[in-house]
Amino acid sequence: MLDEFLHEPRVAYFSMEIALRNEIPTYAGGLGVLAGDTVRAAADLTLPLVAVSLISREGYFRQELDAQGRQVEQPASWNPAAFARPLDAKIAVSIDSQPVWIGAWLYVLEGHMGGRQPVLLLDTDLAENSPENRAITHFLYGGDERYRLKQEIVLGIGGVRMLQALGFRDIRQYHMNEGHSALLGLELLRRYSYPPEGLRPGESPYDLPRVREQCNFTTHTPVEAGHDRFTYDLVRQVLNHPIDEATLKHLAGEDNLNMTRLALNLSEYVNGVAERHAEVSQRMFPSYHIHAITNGVHPFTWTAESFRKLYDRYLPGWCHEPERLVRADCSLPDDGIWNAHSDAKRALIEHVQQRTGVALDAQQPVIGFARRMTAYKRPDLLFTDIERLKAIARRYPFQIVLAGKAHPHDEGGKRLIEQLHRHARTLADTLPIAYLPEYDLDTARLLTAGADIWLNTPLRPLEASGTSGMKAAFNGVPSLSILDGWWIEGCIEGVTGWAIGDHADTSDGDARALYDKLERTVLPLFHDGGDAGWIALMRGAISKNASYFNSHRMMRRYATEAYIR
DSSP states (O other), X not given: OGGGGSSXXXXXXXXXXXXXXXXXXXXXXXXXXXXXXXXXXXXXXXOOEEEEEEOOTTOSOEEEEOTTOOEEEEOOOOOGGGXXXXXSOOEEEEETTEEEEEEEEEEEEEOTTSOXXXXXXXXXXXXXXXXXXXXXXXXTTOSOHHHHHHHHHIIIIIHHHHHHHHXXXXXXXXXEESGGGTTHXXXXXXXXXXXXXXXXXXXXXBOHHHHHHHEEEEOOOOSGGGSOEEEHHHHHHHBOOSSOHHHHHHHHOSSEEEHXXXXXXXXXXXXXXXXXXXXXXXXXXXXXXXXXXXXXXOHHHHSOXXXXXXXXXXXXXXXXXXGGGGGHHHHSOHHHHHHHHHXXXXXXXXXXXXXXXXXXXXXXXXXXEEOOOOGGGXXXXXXSOHHHHHHHHHHSOOEEEEEOOOOTTOHHHHHHHHHHHHHHHHTTTTSOEEEESSOOHHHHHHXXXXXXXXXXXXXXXXXXXXXXXXXXXXXXXXXXXXXXXXXXXXXXXXXXXXXXXXXXXXHHHHHHHHHHHIIIIIHHHHHHSHHHHHHHHHHHIIIIIITTSBHHHHHHHIIIIIIOO
């Protein structure tokens, strides 16, 4: 099965997490979902990739919520043999001055248009390893800094060696999706080093330009504190690699091993994931040229079945060329759009009833909000002024569906979930609110398609891109969002959705702006503007946003700007 993928040059796409399917919990959130959409788009476009990630046998975690909204994390164990096949090759890396053996599983991602892409899932749960080292690839983002460094050694250094061992000898480019895999650059430096006898005094033994020419780096984190750093005391203990410490400090930072700095210094092409994010990253790293390739979502994956059928009938070929959706303005009938949305909304309402017991009214608008639950996402912004929220709901009835996990170590995020449940209980007589547990791919599909309005309220400028609103757009759902990330590019006021506030960064002002926009613009249009007015807005979301913010456009740009150089 592997032989079919070895006959042509490929781009090696490294990502700590990757969302392959709902039953395989090898992802935590947006980074992994983006990685999955990247590989799916490559399959559709027949771009030759090979993805490299970790097996994460125990997954991220399965979220349980009690009646008070307290999050309990349960293992999300899965059986790799049910979806992938083990490969014969084994390679070793040195960790803590002992060999750690790594195997690999092959998952073949089969696109809906017949494309196939190999995904290698690295696994240390082998008999040759100690119990401690067998667990390195068990938990996604689990453990302490030592555990994380071990995982990043397996991903970066082990991934490069595994590709070589399996016969992927013609790698056109190495693409690092975030800095977790930056150690792959050290392995390439080792591979492309000069013999010592040919060096002059003071010359570097490493062919740094050759390594840079082969590496691309996509950064997703707009704040310095969000980048992985490891003390050199820890690095000396754990990372046993022939690259000398002086070279490592020159590339990764004098004080700590900064994985982002390492990736920046070893990559010829570096990009942010939205235009604003590239600007923010450029200010953070002024010595580097940061390009901008705005994220996109996979058309077929995130479009509800009812809308797929509608597009197939009136805009054939949209799945391969989603830019054809620009004709939604004139090609889709009103009743077709409304009926497709009604089907998606009905599916969401049924799911909410089954999972939470909350009964929603199909005639009233549903506001959807689903993100990683952490402070900068501000899931509580909508509840800043409870009395005003009640007053708006009495005048213009609406409903809210929420979802999202907090990282197991993010106590503030967990408290936010409890707080949202308290608000739901307080508002129960006025405003129906449901919180869906275990936010996963299937829940995301239902929610982004079935909501009437997609809400996003991050603290500027901390939203690198965001993609949930893009998914909503494929289903004709307009966004009501803070002007940050992709929405700065996607917002056409009153056409694709609405902006909350302006570019200023004031939480109180954003809350007032959110209430004003709901009370004076959004909800009156839904209740009093007539079906034609709201359907025109849905057309705008499809024709202006879905036609552009998709993974096919994104991958064509990576191919022409980063991969083919």
